[in-house]
Amino acid sequence: MDNIIYTENLSKSYKGVKAVENVCLQVKRGEIYGFLGLNGAGKTTTIRMLLGMIRPSSGSCFVNGQKVSAGNYEIWKQVGYMVETPYAYPDLTVRENLEIASNHHKIQDKSTIDRVIERLDLIPYEHRKAKHLSMGNSQRLGIAKALLHEPQVLLLDEPTNGLDPAGIVEIRELLQELAYKKGTTIFISSHILGEISKIATKIGIIHQGQLVQELRKEELDKNRIVKLLINTKDRNEAKITLAGLGYDFWENENGVLETQSEDAVNHPENIAKALVKGNHPPTLLLVEEEDLESYFLRVIGEKGGA
Numbered sequence: 194m195d196n197i198i199y200t201e202n203l204s205k206s207y208k209g210v211k212a213v214e215n216v217c218l219q220v221k222r223g224e225i226y227g228f229l230g231l232n233g234a235g236k237t238t239t240i241r242m243l244l245g246m247i248r249p250s251s252g253s254c255f256v257n258g259q260k261v262s263a264g265n266y267e268i269w270k271q272v273g274y275m276v277e278t279p280y281a282y283p284d285l286t287v288r289e290n291l292e293i294a295s296n297h298h299k300i301q302d303k304s305t306i307d308r309v310i311e312r313l314d315l316i317p318y319e320h321r322k323a324k325h326l327s328m329g330n331s332q333r334l335g336i337a338k339a340l341l342h343e344p345q346v347l348l349l350d351e352p353t354n355g356l357d358p359a360g361i362v363e364i365r366e367l368l369q370e371l372a373y374k375k376g377t378t379i380f381i382s383s384h385i386l387g388e389i390s391k392i393a394t395k396i397g398i399i400h401q402g403q404l405v406q407e408l409r410k411e412e413l414d415k416n417r418i419v420k421l422l423i424n425t426k427d428r429n430e431a432k433i434t435l436a437g438l439g440y441d442f443w444e445n446e447n448g449v450l451e452t453q454s455e456d457a458v459n460h461p462e463n464i465a466k467a468l469v470k471g472n473h474p475p476t477l478l479l480v481e482e483e484d485l486e487s488y489f490l491r492v493i494g495e496k497g498g499a
């Protein structure tokens with residue numbers, strides 16, 4: 194079984210309100226799974242069930258090949274997590290907080306703390322009390338705690354919250370290094386779609402408690418709409434010229450000509466040549482790929498209620 198995290202018809206209702214409904218998700222070893230959803234879609238509820246923090250109404254979850262249940266403490270030795278706002282003892286320093294976490298995990302090698310402080314760029318703040326940290330640095334401390342015992346599985350709820358752009362890149366590189374070099378399996382929930390598209394190897398889209406799509410990065414790349422946008426001085430005439438050559442262009446909502454024809458998208462140079470030959474030189478020639486945000490909105494729109 195190489196699914197490190199999976200769920201079987203996982204559901205959770207709160208007083209009749211279905212927060213998560215029949216979710217079956219699968220995450221393989223070394224995968225970075227991006228769990229995407231709007232506010233209230235059911236991301237945190239799912240992560241909390243994966244971590245055994247709340248009990249499912251029905252269905253089950255498995256982490257590291259073991260069923261998550263109240264008495265099963267074995268699982269957590271190999272799992273690191275950060276859910277919502279990372280918790281730290283406010284009056285203790287960054288180093289002291291990590292020492293407590295290190296004792297909790299029974300880590301003997303004290304240089305582990307130095308390494309994690311360095312890895313998360315926390316050296317300038319190691320003697321600062323947690324309550325005086327910026328949001329971004331609190332987030333770094335949360336991630337440091339999650340990584341301290343070098344877990345095989347990491348579950349992170351919105352890990353880049355509060356980080357500046359440089360911090361986001363650093364965390365992205367750190368997570369990629371863990372997945373690619375150490376085979377760490379990483380489950381990240383996020384609403385920062387651009388971020389997820391840069392890092393995830395598989396994506397799950399949750400909407401109104403249901404997993405509406407689960408697909409690998411390559412499938413996402415294949416499913417994304419790619420279009421060729423062109424503009425010329427006389428769009429109507431250009432459209433007629435191109436139609437004569439078998440290309441179906443239409444004027445889109447931004448007043449430029451658009452096609453999704455594979456031939457045109459793959460060979461925009463042929464379109465440029467045809468336009469020049471027909472005396473309609475292009476003022477715009479652009480191949481545009483649907484970004485994850487548009488894809489996400491299209492998928493949940495198709496399921497209703499975007």
Ligand SMILES: Nc1ncnc2c1ncn2[C@@H]1O[C@H](COP(=O)(O)OP(=O)(O)OP(=O)(O)O)[C@@H](O)[C@H]1O
Pocket residue numbers: 207210211212213230231232233234235236237238239384
């Ligand atoms: N303890 C609770 N009691 C009642 N309803 C709850 C509870 N926790 C979550 N819900 C409801 O379950 C649904 C899913 O919430 P959840 O927090 O899992 O969504 P989310 O995708 O994490 O959203 P966000 O991105 O806003 O954190 C929401 O409708 C929420 O109001």
